[in-house]
Amino acid sequence: MSFKIAIIGAGSVGFTKKLFTDILCVPEFKDIEFALTDVSEHNLGMIKAILDRIVEANHLPTRVTATTNRREALEGARYIISCVRVGGLEAYADDIRIPLKYGIDQCVGDTICAGGILYGQRNIPVILDFCKDISEVAETDAKFLNYANPMAMNTWAAIEYGKVDTVGLCHGVQHGAEQIAEVLGAKSRHELDYVCSGINHQTWFIDLRLNGRKIGKDELVAAFEAHPVYSQQEKLRIDVLKRFGVYSTESNGHLSEYLPWYRKRPDEITRWIDMSDWIHGETGGYLRYSTETRNWFETEYPQFLEAASKPIDPAKRSNEHASHILEALETNRVYRGHFNVKNNGVITNLPQDAIIESPGFVDRFGINMAAGITLPEACAATCMASINVQRMSVHAAIAGDIDLLKLAVLHDPLVGAVSTPEEVWQMVDEMVVAQAAWLPQYAHAVPAAKERLAKSKVKTREWAGAARRNVRSIEELRAEKAALKQTG
Template sequence: MSFKIAIIGAGSVGFTKKLFTDILCVPEFRDVEFALTDLSERNLQMIKSILDRVVEFNRLPTKVTAMTDRRAALEGARYIISCVRVGGLEAYADDIRIPLKYGIDQCVGDTICAGGILYGQRNIPVILDFCKDILEVAEPGAKFLNYANPMAMNTWAAIEYGRVDTVGLCHGVQHGADQIAEVLGAKSRTELDYVCSGINHQTWFIDLRLNGRKIGKDELVAAFEVHPVYSQQEKLRIDVLKRFGVYSTESNGHLSEYLPWYRKRPDEITRWIDMSDWIHGETGGYLRYSTETRNWFETEFPQFLESAARPIDPAKRSNEHASHILEALETNRVYRGHFNVKNNGIITNLPQDAIVESPGFVDRFGINMASGITLPEACAATCISSINVQRMSVHAAISGDIDLLKLAVLHDPLVGAVSTPEEVWQMVDEMVVAQARWLPQYADAVPAAKERLSKSRIKTREWAGAARRDVRSIEELRAEKTALKQAV
């Protein structure tokens, strides 16, 4: 088979390499063309060097091109994969830093909450540019696979306003299933069957079967509470399981941001999180991790390039959905996964215009979603709170209405638990001014926001957060990796 795959934001080097090698695990895809595009010429050349090494070592006919001209990269593409971070780590740092001045402590800040909403405002205009190019120059009927966060907002904008055939992809369901299989003593995840449904980063395992036997709440709670690692790392997640009756797909740190109960007071934050790794609730944890990962890659690039000279091993193909979706669409080998699409009857007790994450099957006819699923009421209530925020955020990003943006932030569960309306209004002004270069739709609103900030009397504080860690140096990271190898 010969067709073209364009990857936007391909400078996300590690993830791009994973997608690339996963796709080449499919024998029929040896002749595929990959067109890489990114704003950074330097990052593009680094990832192209790595992928060229993979192709050369495995003696494949696969073609890899790299260009900063996005439209040229999309020309004739059948599949377009996006993993962009608009504004990079510079804007992301503001997503964490500015809300902290108002007492809002985020672990990740890329889905909802103050950081995730502003992240969506930066991404959505760019997503619509992608869609315009896809409709004009990509292969007719091209499919857009969005990996970029905020997943629901980006996918909502691409479907509703971009009018492109779009599916949002995430790996949270797979990771959650791995945990459940482990605590229940399964030899592999294949022994576990499940229905997992909700919205991205708030999906719920509403039916669990281990080798055909139904697993109830009490058994699952007991299994997590005796696990030597997860009982400490997932304290908040286990508490939600006890109260809601079902397990959430999302990590301890992520889940804590979407609820109004666990991160609203510093003493409560430290009670519910675990500092053994960033993903369990550390303040700005993903920002620190992303910064260290970038610094490590740039310093250790020769090692990454050398390690690319290895055989592609289908046994090590990851559980990221992209390669499996493409395989099913092109070969009719059916794939079951969990996908982000417009609701339209898939989940009965969530709004029909929302982007939901739910089970589906892929074959030559496309992505076929199971419909008629009903969530437990508590799960639906939590999801609806986020959906209302997402909807307002998308509409604000499209219209450039700063008042609607402020209302979206005000209605965010965690923001509302921490901040007053006056603080929210000022915080949004401050974030829009700080990120103005990535927010073209708010250009007319920026002067007035600056004027309001110059006259404001609302007090803020310089606060690192309840559980902040410093970014580690390359030397510290190298020493840690050496120690881990020695321990093994």
Template structure:
């Protein structure tokens, strides 16, 4: 087969490499073209060198190009994959730092909550630029595969306003299923059959069967509480399972910031989180992890390049959806997965305009969703709260309406549990001013926001958060990796 895949944000080096090797595990795809594009020439050249090394080591006819000219990369592309982070770690640091001044302690801050909403404001104008280019220069009816967060907001904007055939992709469902299979003693995750449905990062395992046997709430709770690791790392998630009756796909840290109950009192946050890894609830955990990963990659790049000389092993193909979707569309080998699409009847008790994450099947006719799923009432109520925030956030990003943006943040579950309206209004002004370089739609609102900030009497505090860790140096990371290797 011969077609072109464009990857926007290809400077996300590790993730781009994973997608690349996954796709080349499909025998029919050896001769396709990958067009890499990124705003960072430096990152682009690093990832191109790695992919070129993979192609050379495996004696493949695969073509790899790299350019900072996005339209050139998109010309004639049949598939476009986005894994961008608009504003990079600089803007992301403000997503975490500024809300802390108002008492809002986030672990990740990339989906909803104050950080996720502002992240969406930065991303959505760029997503619409992508869609314009796709419509104009890519293959007719090209498919846009969005991996970038905030998943629901980005996908919503691309479908509703970008008018491009878009699907949002995430790996939370797969990871949650692996956990459940492990605690239940399955020999392989393939023994577990499940229906998982909801919205991205708030998806729920509403049906579970292990080797055909139905698994109920009590058995699942007992299995998690008996697990020597997850009983400690997933305390909040297990508590939600006990109360809601179903397990959430999302990690302890992610889930904690989508709900109004667990991170609103600083003295209680540590009760629900675990500090063994960032994903279990650490304040600003993903920001720290991302910073360390960037620094590590820059320093250890020769090792990454050397590792690229190894043969591709199809048995190690990951469970990221992209390669499996492309294989199903191009070869008609049917694939079942969980995809982010516009609701339109997929889930009966969520708004029809929302972006939902639910089971679907892919073949040469496209992505075909299983329709008519009904969530448990508590799950639907939680999702609807987030959907309302997402909808206002998307509309604010499109219109540049700072008042609507403030209302979106005000209605966020965790923000509303922590902050007063006066605090929210000032916090949003501060975030818009700090991130103005990536918020062109709010340029008209920045002068007035600065004026309000100069006269504000709302008190803030300098606070690192309830559970903050410092960014580790390269030497500390090396020592930790060496200790783990010796222990293992």
């Protein structure tokens, strides 16, 4: 087989390498072309060198090109994969820093909450630019695979406004299933069967079978509470399991910022989170992790390049959906996964226009969703709160409507639990002004926002958050990795 895959935001080095090696685990795909594109020529050069080394070490005919000209990369592509973070770490720092001034403590801030909504405002105009290029220069009926957050908002915009064949992909379901298999004592994750449904980052394991035996709430709660690690790292998630009756796919830290109950009081936050790793609830945890990872990659690049000389091992192919979807579409080897698509009746008690995440099967005929799923009422109610925020956020981003943007932020569950309307109005003004370079649709609103900020009497505070850690230096990271290696 010979076709072209374009990867937008290919400077996401670790993730691009994973997607690349996964795809090359499919024997039929050795002779394809990967076209890498990114706004950073520096990052592109680094990742191309790594991928070229992989191709050379494995004696493959695979072609790798790299360009900052996105349209050139998309020309003739059959599949387009997006891993973009518009504004990079600079804008992301404001997604965490500014809401903290108004008492909003986020762990990640990339899905909803104040940070995720502004992230969507930066991404959506760019996503629509991608869709325009795909429609004009890619293969007819090219498929757009979106990995970029905020997943639901980006996918919603691409489908409703970009009019491109789009699927959103995430790995939260797989990670949650691995946890469940472990606490239940499964010898392999393949012993666990499940139906997981909802919206991205709020997906629920509504049916669990271990070797065909149905697993109920009480058994699952007991298994998690008996686990020596997860019982401490997933306290909030276990509490939601007890109250809702089903387990959430999303990590303790992620889930905590989508709900209005666990992060609204600073003195309560530490009760529900765990500081053994950022993902369990640390304030701005993913920002710190991302910063450290980027610094580490820049410093230790020769090691990454050397590691690329190893043979590709198909046994180590990851459970990221992209390679499996492409394999099913091209070879008709059927793949079952969980995909982000427009609802259209798949989940009976969520809106038709919402982007849902639910089981589907892929073959030559495309992605075929399993329809007629009904969520437990509490799960549907929680999803509905986020869907309403997502819908307003998408429409605000398309129209450049700062008033609708403020209403979207106001209706966010955690923001509404913490902040007053006056605080929300000022916070959004401050974020739009700070991120104006990445928000062209709000250029007309920036002067008035600056005037309001100059006259505002809403009080803020300089606050690092309830559970903040400093970014570690390269030396500290080296020492930590050496200690871990020594202890096994």
